[in-house]
Amino acid sequence: MTRTVHVPLGARAYDVRIGADLIARAGAEIAPLLHRPRAAIITDETVAGLHLGTLQTALRAEGIASKALILPPGEATKSWPHLTRSVEWLLDQRVERRDIVIALGGGVIGDLVGFGAAILRRGVRFVQMPTTLLAQVDSSVGGKTGINARQGKNLIGAFHQPSLVLADTSVLDTLSERDFRAGYGEVVKYGLLGDAEFFDWLEANAHRLRDDIEARDHAVAHSVAMKAEIVSRDETEQGERALLNLGHTFGHALEAATGYSQRLLHGEGVSIGCALAFELSARMGLCPQETPSRVGAHLAQMQMPAGLRDVPGELPDDETLIALMGQDKKVVDDRLRFVLARGIGQAFVSDAVKTADLHAVLSQSR
Structure with a gap:
C-alpha cells in the first residue's frame, strides 16, 4: 500500500x-x-x-x-x-x-x-x-x-x-545496520519534540522497523506528516519550524568536531543531541530527571549513541564544542538558542541556557 x-x-x-x-x-x-x-x-x-x-x-x-x-x-x-x-x-x-x-x-x-x-x-x-x-x-x-x-x-x-x-x-x-539506526535518530526526534503518543508507539514497536514493512511505513508516514504540518505553518523557519532542530545544535557541533567523517553519522549526532537536550532541560528544572532517563533507556534499547562518550576517538574540549554551536543557524544576536523540553512531546526554543549548565551537561556526557 x-x-x-x-x-x-x-x-x-x-x-x-x-x-x-x-x-x-x-x-x-x-x-x-x-x-x-x-x-x-x-x-x-x-x-x-x-x-x-x-x-x-x-x-x-x-x-x-x-x-x-x-x-x-x-x-x-x-x-x-x-x-x-x-x-x-x-x-x-x-x-x-x-x-x-x-x-x-x-x-x-x-x-x-x-x-x-x-x-x-x-x-x-x-x-x-x-x-x-x-x-x-x-x-x-x-x-x-x-x-x-x-x-x-x-x-x-x-x-x-x-x-x-x-x-x-x-x-x-539495502542499508547497513549502522545507517538504518542512524536514520532512527530523526524518527525518534518527532515523538520527542511534539507527539508523546508516537514516542509511546516507538517504545513498543521501533524494534520492528528493520523487518516489518507495515511498521516501517507507519513510522515514515507519521514522521513525514508531522514535518509537513509544521512546514506548512512555518516554511522558512521563522518560528515553529525551529522545533525540528531538536538535538541538532549539539549534533551539528559534534559533526563539525569529527570532520564530517564516518566517526559520527548525522543521525547519530542527532541521537546524542536529543539525549543532551533532555539532560539540559532536566538540569534547568524544566522537566523531571525521569524524562531524560526514559529517553536514554529507549536510545540504549535501539543501540543508539546518547552521549559524548559514545563518539569514537578524542573530542575537543567543551569551549571548542560550544564555539562550534555558535555557528548554528538558530543563533540570534549572538545568543545560542536550544530546543529544550518540558516533557516528552513538549519541545520549545529557548535562548536562556546558562553556560555553566551547558558545561555541566557536556562534562557529564563525557
Missing part, C-alpha cells in the same frame, strides 16, 4: 509518496510532471550500484530518456566543488526550468541536488527520491537544501521545495 502525505504550500504544494517498490514505478509517478520526456539524475556511487538501473528502466518504460551524474558517497560531497560540478553538468545537459532533476540518494545527495536546482537558471524543478531512512523521514521533505562550509554544517543553502517526493521504503532493506 502506498501512502500519500500532502505538503500544503499553495502554488508550491506537493505530495510525498511512501511505500514499497516506488523506484520501480517512478516513471509513472514522474511522467505527469514532465513537459518533455527527459530527466536528469544525480546520485552517488553506492546508490547507483543498487538502484540507478531500476530507476532508468522505470523511466524508459514510460518513454522518458535520462542521463545520470554519479558523485562520490559521503558527507564531504556536500561541498562547493561537487555543487559546481553538478550545476555545470546540468547546464551541459541543457536542463531547462520546466525540466525535472531527480535527486536519487540519501540526505547528502538530496541537499546538494536541491540546492543545485534552486540556483540553476534561478530555479528548476526537482524530485526527491530518498534512499535512506534519515532522508525519507526528514531531509527530503520541507525544501531545506544546501551544502556545508568549513565553519559549520548547512550554512550555505536555500529554501527550494521539491515537486514530488518518492520514498521507496523497500530500498531501506
